[in-house]
Structure formats: structure tokens, C-alpha cells
Amino acid sequence: MTHNFNFAIEIIGTMAFAMSGAFAAMQKRFDPFGVLIIAFVTSVGGGTVRDLLLGIPVFWMHDIFICGVIFLAAVLAFIVKYFDKKFKVTLFLFDSLGLGLFTTIGIQKGLDAQLHPVICVTLGTITGCFGGIIRDTLLNRIPLIFRKEIYATACILGGGMFLLMLTFTSLSFTYIQIFTILLIVCIRTLAVKYHWQMPKFYTNSNDGEM
Amino acid sequence: MTHNFNFAIEIIGTMAFAMSGAFAAMQKRFDPFGVLIIAFVTSVGGGTVRDLLLGIPVFWMHDIFICGVIFLAAVLAFIVKYFDKKFKVTLFLFDSLGLGLFTTIGIQKGLDAQLHPVICVTLGTITGCFGGIIRDTLLNRIPLIFRKEIYATACILGGGMFLLMLTFTSLSFTYIQIFTILLIVCIRTLAVKYHWQMPKFYTNSNDGEM
Amino acid sequence: MTHNFNFAIEIIGTMAFAMSGAFAAMQKRFDPFGVLIIAFVTSVGGGTVRDLLLGIPVFWMHDIFICGVIFLAAVLAFIVKYFDKKFKVTLFLFDSLGLGLFTTIGIQKGLDAQLHPVICVTLGTITGCFGGIIRDTLLNRIPLIFRKEIYATACILGGGMFLLMLTFTSLSFTYIQIFTILLIVCIRTLAVKYHWQMPKFYTNSNDGEM
Numbered sequence: 001m002t003h004n005f006n007f008a009i010e011i012i013g014t015m016a017f018a019m020s021g022a023f024a025a026m027q028k029r030f031d032p033f034g035v036l037i038i039a040f041v042t043s044v045g046g047g048t049v050r051d052l053l054l055g056i057p058v059f060w061m062h063d064i065f066i067c068g069v070i071f072l073a074a075v076l077a078f079i080v081k082y083f084d085k086k087f088k089v090t091l092f093l094f095d096s097l098g099l100g101l102f103t104t105i106g107i108q109k110g111l112d113a114q115l116h117p118v119i120c121v122t123l124g125t126i127t128g129c130f131g132g133i134i135r136d137t138l139l140n141r142i143p144l145i146f147r148k149e150i151y152a153t154a155c156i157l158g159g160g161m162f163l164l165m166l167t168f169t170s171l172s173f174t175y176i177q178i179f180t181i182l183l184i185v186c187i188r189t190l191a192v193k194y195h196w197q198m199p200k201f202y203t204n205s206n207d208g209e210m
Numbered sequence: 211m212t213h214n215f216n217f218a219i220e221i222i223g224t225m226a227f228a229m230s231g232a233f234a235a236m237q238k239r240f241d242p243f244g245v246l247i248i249a250f251v252t253s254v255g256g257g258t259v260r261d262l263l264l265g266i267p268v269f270w271m272h273d274i275f276i277c278g279v280i281f282l283a284a285v286l287a288f289i290v291k292y293f294d295k296k297f298k299v300t301l302f303l304f305d306s307l308g309l310g311l312f313t314t315i316g317i318q319k320g321l322d323a324q325l326h327p328v329i330c331v332t333l334g335t336i337t338g339c340f341g342g343i344i345r346d347t348l349l350n351r352i353p354l355i356f357r358k359e360i361y362a363t364a365c366i367l368g369g370g371m372f373l374l375m376l377t378f379t380s381l382s383f384t385y386i387q388i389f390t391i392l393l394i395v396c397i398r399t400l401a402v403k404y405h406w407q408m409p410k411f412y413t414n415s416n417d418g419e420m
Numbered sequence: 421m422t423h424n425f426n427f428a429i430e431i432i433g434t435m436a437f438a439m440s441g442a443f444a445a446m447q448k449r450f451d452p453f454g455v456l457i458i459a460f461v462t463s464v465g466g467g468t469v470r471d472l473l474l475g476i477p478v479f480w481m482h483d484i485f486i487c488g489v490i491f492l493a494a495v496l497a498f499i500v501k502y503f504d505k506k507f508k509v510t511l512f513l514f515d516s517l518g519l520g521l522f523t524t525i526g527i528q529k530g531l532d533a534q535l536h537p538v539i540c541v542t543l544g545t546i547t548g549c550f551g552g553i554i555r556d557t558l559l560n561r562i563p564l565i566f567r568k569e570i571y572a573t574a575c576i577l578g579g580g581m582f583l584l585m586l587t588f589t590s591l592s593f594t595y596i597q598i599f600t601i602l603l604i605v606c607i608r609t610l611a612v613k614y615h616w617q618m619p620k621f622y623t624n625s626n627d628g629e630m
Contacts, residue, residue: 025356028356034362035357037335037339040332048263058265059324061264062326062329064326064329064337067329067332086361138353138356140350140351140352140353158273
């Protein structure tokens with residue numbers, strides 16, 4: 001069951017991120033192939049960096065199914081965009097869900113490779129956040145995770161909780177995973193709803209430039 | 211003969227992309243070493259990402275010849291720039307040629323690794339387009355492939371045709387390769403000459419922002 | 421002793437680059453986790469690209485100590501920022517030191533893998549410069565190495581000297597390394613102090629755009 005559950009997580013996360021990439025590219029008025037490419041890198045980017053760092057085969061290279069899912073997600077994004085003018089809430093939920101899903105997958109892969117827990121959380125954060133970072137870099141804007149409400153923070157807190165529960169409770173892996181995903185989605189949702197922000201380091205913009 | 215032909219393709223493609231990188235860097239008034247670095251990443255970027263994804267040794271790490279070619283291309287770019295004020299057409303042809311050449315190499319390496327045809331076309335597109343994407347990202351502008359006339363589209367169409375011909379015709383590999391390269395160059399040339407564009411998804415810029 | 425010396429070099433370099441990343445992120449008013457992420461990618465970015473290119477395990481994946489050092493450096497950056505309004509000089513020295521340190525490590529790893537000397541210098545330059553390139557790309561600005569006084573140039577000159585001394589002198593490895601680091605720091609310092617610049621290729625901004 002864990003295997004099927006992980007597979008479902010991966011597909012939903014892929015779909016969610018592909019749609020967020022497609023929406024962002026359509027906003028910048030890219031042509032259909034540009035939209036497809038951005039959808040692709042957004043959804044496989046995090047996992048690709050993770051697999052390269054782990055030195056294991058890149059997950060989508062032998063899995064044509066992932067490509068199909070991304071193509072479908074891009075088509076779906078176009079349809080949703082056309083009918084639903086208020087798709088922002090839908091998109092936001094998908095993106096948060098993707099973040100939670102991919103973070104737990106990243107941590108798991110780190111644990112499988114018997115890495116230190118702190119490295120595992122780092123790997124989870126990379127898996128969750130890098131797709132969006134690459135998307136925003138290609139669109140020539142400062143990545144969302146550095147601009148807006150609690151994003152990487154949700155990832156890191158969720159990942160930390162995941163490891164604590166794994167160490168100190170006897171709950172099954174799947175339950176811990178579901179709890180972590182819900183936690184990350186909740187933190188993100190509450191942060192956006194109530195405009196939570198981490199304190200920032202204010203500095204004058206004219207100092208510190210090397 | 212196929213081997214020599216592939217080698218020639220790789221060298222011409224490397225030269226073409228190195229020159230396009232060098233021109234772009236000179237335009238931004240980089241110093242000579244900056245120009246060299248941009249020429250380098252533009253010409254090896256796509257192949258490097260391809261080799262990392264395939265998990266095979268990165269092609270230029272054991273091949274000092276490639277470095278020499280890139281250095282020569284950067285010097286040549288300076289000379290061309292100096293004498294030929296209308297080098298835009300020359301550059302454009304080189305860049306299109308490079309795109310065609312690298313796309314076919316990428317697809318071939320995918321076939322060698324026995325990947326699914328769709329993944330092979332993806333890999334060809336990555337090999338052809340990523341050098342330019344990295345170049346434009348470093349120059350802090352939206353990558354050319356997302357802004358201008360049919361670019362990735364030419365890659366994907368050419369790659370698809372390559373695979374169809376390989377499957378359904380009995381032509382030799384080299385002929386199919388030459389045909390694909392010419393097809394990509396033609397699509398690009400006609401697209402630029404007649405301002406072909408793919409239809410775009412227009413959306414108001416104030417919606418969809420997460 | 422060489423081993424301990426290399427270890428010290430790696431730690432000081434990591435610290436220096438992590439602090440330069442943290443300062444840059446604080447300047448852009450990122451939140452604490454954003455600062456931590458930028459500090460992280462700045463300090464491990466160059467070495468990660470180097471290890472991926474070499475096809476060897478990524479150095480920080482099995483080394484929790486590096487993560488601790490980066491965390492400390494980020495905290496330290498905050499304290500320094502608070503107390504020392506004129507930290508620019510300190511930061512500059514650290515950044516130059518990091519550049520020298522990482523360049524020599526990169527060359528060494530290339531020599532260990534028995535690569536051609538020119539490839540080794542390329543690898544050293546990548547190790548020294550890529551962390552800063554990734555940092556500036558994420559902060560959505562043209563990388564420092566392309567904008568300011570002699571930077572990659574210092575790297576390439578230092579690396580070339582390193583190899584010449586290794587080939588033509590009988591000095592011990594550690595002395596050559598120290599000399600190279602000092603050379604790179606000196607070139608950078610003098611370049612900034614006296615506004616040395618490499619000649620640039622001036623071109624009209626309206627030509628050459630493809």
C-alpha cells in the first residue's frame with residue numbers, strides 16, 4: 001500500500017507543479033511549447049536535482065508516464081484558465097499540496113540512502129522548492145520562495161516534524177506522511193490567509209554591495 | 211563514416227553556439243574572460259545537462275579539443291564583430307545550425323541509452339536549447355527560446371520527424387540526420403523571415419499571480 | 421598535514437562564501453530561511469557542480485559538518501551586519517579568500533581525476549565562481565563576476581600559475597597552494613583598490629540581437 005500511496009503522491013505533486021508552471025508561463029504570454037517546457041521543468045526540476053545529488057538515475061528518464069501527466073496538466077491548465085477566472089485559490093491549493101508531497105518524497109529518498117536527518121530535510125526542501133526556483137529564474141523574476149509568505153519555512157518545519165514523528169512515535173509511515181503533507185498545506189494556507197511573514201533583516205540598499 | 215560525421219557535427223555545433231554566446235556577452239560589454247566563460251557555458255551547457263541526466267561522463271571533461279574550439283570561436287567572434295557590422299544574418303544561421311546539430315546528437319544519445327522515443331525528443335530539445343537558456347539566464351534576460359519566433363517548436367518538430375523517419379523509412383542514419391538538421395534550419399529561417407509565431411495565451415497580467 | 425590543511429581551506433572557504441551569500445540575501449530583505457538557503461547555495465554551489473561534472477559523490481551529502489558551518493556563518497553574518505556598519509572590507513576579503521581557496525581545491529580534484537591541465541583550471545574556475553553565479557542568478561541580477569573588476573580573471577591567472585609551479589618547481593604542494601591563494605587575493609585586492617579592469621568590447625546595444 002505504501003508503494004501505491006507514494007506513486008499517487010508523486011503523480012498528484014507532478015500535476016500540481018506542472019499546472020503552476022503552465023499558469024506562470026501563460027501569464028508571461030509564452031507560446032504553447034514554451035508553456036510545455038516551463039510546465040516540464042517546474043514539475044521535474046526539484047526531483048531531478050535531488051536524484052543528481054544522490055547519484056541515482058533521474059526518475060523521469062525511464063518513465064514515459066510522467067511526461068504524459070505533465071502534458072495533460074498543461075492542457076488542463078489551459079482549460080481551467082479559460083473557464084475559471086478565479087482559479088487563484090485552486091492553483092494555490094495545488095501548489096501547496098505539491099510542496100508537501102514532494103518534500104516528503106525527498107526526505108524518504110534521503111532516508112533510503114541512509115543520510116543524516118538534517119541532510120534529509122535539506123534534500124526534502126530542495127525537492128519541494130527547486131522546481132519553483134527554476135521556473136521563476138527562467139521567467140526572470142526573484143523566486144517566489146524568497147518573496148512571499150512562509151514557503152521554504154513550511155517545508156523545513158514540516159520536514160523536521162516528519163523526522164521527529166518517525167523517531168519518537170510508532171505511527172505507520174503512511175500516516176506520518178499524510179500528517180506532514182497536511183501540516184505543510186495548513187502552514188502555507190494560514191500564512192497566506194493571515195499574511196504571516198517571517199521577520200526580515202532590514203538594511204539600507206546602498207550598503208553591503210561588494 | 212557516421213562516426214566522423216557525428217564528430218564534425220559536434221565541432222560545428224560547438225563553434226556556432228560558442229560564437230553566439232561570445233556575441234551576446236560582448237553586447238553586454240563583458241571583459242574578455244567573461245566573454246570566454248559565456249561562450250563556454252553556451253556551447254557545453256546543453257550537452258552537459260544531457261550527460262548528467264543520462265548518468266554518463268560529461269563529454270568535455272576528457273576532451274581538451276572542445277576547449278580549444280571554444281577558445282578559437284571566441285577569438286573568431288571578436289574578429290567577425292570587428293569587420294562585419296551586418297553579422298546578424300551569419301550569426302543567426304550559425305545558431306540555427308547549432309540547434310539542428312545538437313538536437314540530433316541528443317536524440318541519438320537517448321536512443322543509445324534505449325530510452326522511450328518521447329524521452330529522446332525531450333533529451334534532444336534539452337541538448338539543443340539549454341545552452342542558450344543558461345546564456346540568457348546569466349545575462350539576466352528571459353531566454354530567447356521563450357521570447358522569439360518558433361525555436362523550441364523547431365526542435366520538437368525536427369526531433370519528431372527524425373524519429374518517424376527512423377521508424378518508417380529505410381534511409382541511412384546519416385541521411386536522416388542531415389534531413390533533420392536542414393528541416394530545423396529551414397523552419398527557423400522561414401519563421402524569422404515571415405515572422406511566424408505560435409498563437410499565445412493572452413491573459414491579464416494581474417491574475418494568476420500566486 | 422596536507423590533508424588537515426585542505427580541510428581547513430575547505431571550512432574557511434565555505435564560511436567565507438556562506439557569509440557573502442547571507443549578506444547579499446539580507447540586503448534583498450529575505451526572511452531568515454531565505455537567507456539560510458542563499459548562504460547554502462552560495463557556499464556549496466561551486467563544489468556541487470564540480471562533483472557532478474567529475475561524477476563523484478557530492479561532497480556535502482555525507483558531511484553534516486558543512487551544514488553546521490553554513491548555519492553558523494549565517495548567524496555570524498547577522499551579528500556582523502548588526503555591529504559593523506563598515507563590513508564591506510571584511511566581506512570583500514572573505515570573498516576573495518574563498519575564491520582563492522575553492523579554486524585551488526577544484527584544480528586539485530581535477531588533477532586527482534587525471535584530467536588535462538586546462539580542464540583542471542576550468543574546473544578550479546567553476547568551483548571558485550559558480551557559487552557566486554548561482555547566488556546572483558537567484559537574486560535576479562547579472563552575476564558579479566561579469567560586472568566588476570577582475571574576478572574570473574584572477575581565478576584563471578592564479579590557476580595557471582598553480583599548474584606552472586607544480587610542473588616546473590620542486591616546491592611542496594602546500595606552499596604552492598598558499599602562494600596561489602595569496603596571488604588570487606592580491607590580484608583581487610589590487611584590482612578593486614586601483615579599479616583595474618580588463619578592456620571591454622564596446623558594441624552598440626542595438627546590433628547583434630538575434
